[in-house]
Amino acid sequence: MSKTVLKFYRGTHGMGVCISVTYEKDRIIFDFGAPFTPLAQVYDGTVRPRNVSKVKDSILLGKIPPVEGVFNRKELQGLDVLPYEECDINSAVMICHLHLDHMSEADKIAPEIPVYIHRDGIRLQELLYVVEGTAKYRDYIPFEYHVPFRVGQIEITPFYSDHPCPGSAGFLIRTPDSTIYYSGDIRFHGTDAQKAFDELKILKKEKIDLLIVDATTTSPSEFVHGTKMDKIMKEPSQDLLEGCISEQDIYDDIYRSLKDFGGLGIFNQYDRDVSMIRHMYDLGNRLGRKTVFEPSFACILHEFTGIRAPICHIDSSVIPAYREQMETDWEVISADEIRKAPERYLLQNAYRNILSLTDFDGVQGKYFHLFGEPLTEDQKAWNIMRNVLNKLGWQFFSYSNLYSFSHAYPNQLAYLVKQIGAKTVVAVHSKEPERLNSVDSLQVFPEEGKDYTLTDGELKPWNR
Ligand SMILES: [Zn+2]
Missing domain, CATH: 3.40.50.10710 (Metallo-hydrolase/oxidoreductase)
Structure with missing residues (x-):
């Protein structure tokens, strides 16, 4: 049986993607932000966040899932979550870009755990401390596109992703027995779209077992043409279809x-x-x-x-x-x-x-x-x-709207799925993941908070 274990903490039915990939005693977690929920946002500018209790409050309010072994014991204040100090797993966190739904909660991670962001994302973050007048809360480790790095036995190679934020990336993740690609937030209609299409040519050559893909626009409420989304809109193609704007x-x-x-x-x-x-x-x-x-x-x-x-x-x-x-x-x-x-x-x-x-x-x-x-x-x-x-x-x-501006149109999304040609696909960042055109890949819908093994590209529930 494969030793690669995945856990989808959040993101299988909306934003706030948080997923872990573990191989024996090594683990990477990708993304650490709260979902964008303007109507249910507690910190609306009136309610004051509490600094002393920020981790506990965030978990209780659902801003961040209770990931084991990530938060310091004293910050958990008695919450029933395995603290960092009692966890024997070697962990690191990857952030695909600097938008808040992917990194707003990074300040809660135990300072001992390394957090990786693209070099340009770190440059932007350093500047935001200055212009927003906020205190620097932690250090990040920079990564570059196409330069692999390791977290124990897990190798990560970042790829360019066409998203409005500088340093946006997807991650090719290799464990000794499986290969996974997480797209991060992605689109193909920005001014640098060709660069994103070029990345697909490289990824197409990889044998990818599992694709975890940003499928935001599969949800009609978030795609401007949702109501009249016809079949052609979901057919894989690189084209910018009528009514879609670049x-x-x-x-x-x-x-x-x-x-x-x-x-x-x-x-x-x-x-x-x-x-x-x-x-x-x-x-x-x-x-x-x-x-x-x-x-x-x-x-x-x-x-x-x-x-x-x-x-x-x-x-x-x-x-x-x-x-x-x-x-x-x-x-x-x-x-x-x-x-x-x-x-x-x-x-x-x-x-x-x-x-x-x-x-x-x-x-x-x-x-x-x-x-x-x-x-x-x-x-x-x-x-x-x-x-x-x-x-x-x-x-x-x-x-258009924010979602269609920042995320791939459905036909281009299907094109990505087809090019990557993974055995299995999991759609994330979407309210209606079942509307993804998974082309030749098998789409599965993992339950949040449960462990899955990835064996020969098949995602199966894992009972320890
Ligand atoms: Zn996002």
Whole structure:
């Protein structure tokens, strides 16, 4: 019998993927974030998280599953979960990218357990501590694409994944008797999609027993064409089918919309989507407009590209040190300058600073929601955002939805499954995994919290 044992703690019916692969006394766990649940989120900005009890509270609230041997005894405060100190397994945690549903709970992991993130993800995290003014809570170990590393007898090789966050990766996992691929979050319609297709050519040559795949868009509520999803939508192909949009289509649409517009262009994006920051900077140039960023976004752009974009001033009672320096050394564009010639600017605005837009009342504006907070239409903040923009009389534009922007369309997902050609496939990160087209692979639906062995590519319940 195979010695490779898997446990699906979470992610087989939604987000917050947390899975372990164990071989004898070595174990890797991939991803360690809480699912994105805006309507049931306890820490809504009003309820204060408790620092002393963060591990216990997180487990009790279901933000993180009770993984054995990962949390320090004193942090568990009597919860019935095997503490790190009593566990004889050599563990490591892999994070596929820096979005919160994959790593928000990494601060709860015992500091003795190594946590791996791509080099670029670590660069971004280091910068987020500075711009968000949060304390650094732990160190990470960097990995590179295509460079294998080991956790005891388990070998891990990261692959490039087309996702908006820098350093996004999938993991090829080899134990002495099995080969597994975990896709991480993946799509094939970003501006670097070809790189992701090229990775599939390499993976196709591997004999993969089990594919664990991000199948977000199989759920109609999260795929924009869900209601009219017909058969063709699920047939494996690389094509961008009618009605599906690429990341580039969004930039082109904004270009057309602002090209002859005499007012201000405003956009709201997520600061962790670094390549989009870069593309919006370039789009400003293409339009003959200056792209003006809030200091934190400009800081991130500078770290990854060396570009010093113009910044705006954000009103706050205490100005953090990094901003003080930027406001002296960098080009600062005042609200007055923008008001006088709005057609010369493309302005980035984060929702938390939405009130700074009232500086431009009376100016014509087009506001592009590019998947920044609030992330989805079902959030209360979405209505507040729309309300403020209505008061300013600005036009509002949004594209597909967060899930379709960040995850592979169903036909491209089926193409991935076909190329990898694993014996068995498990769909994760989806509310309706049974709608995946598993092509020639056998799709199985493991129960969360139970052990499974992987023998000759077959996933079977394991009773110790
Ligand atoms: Zn995700």
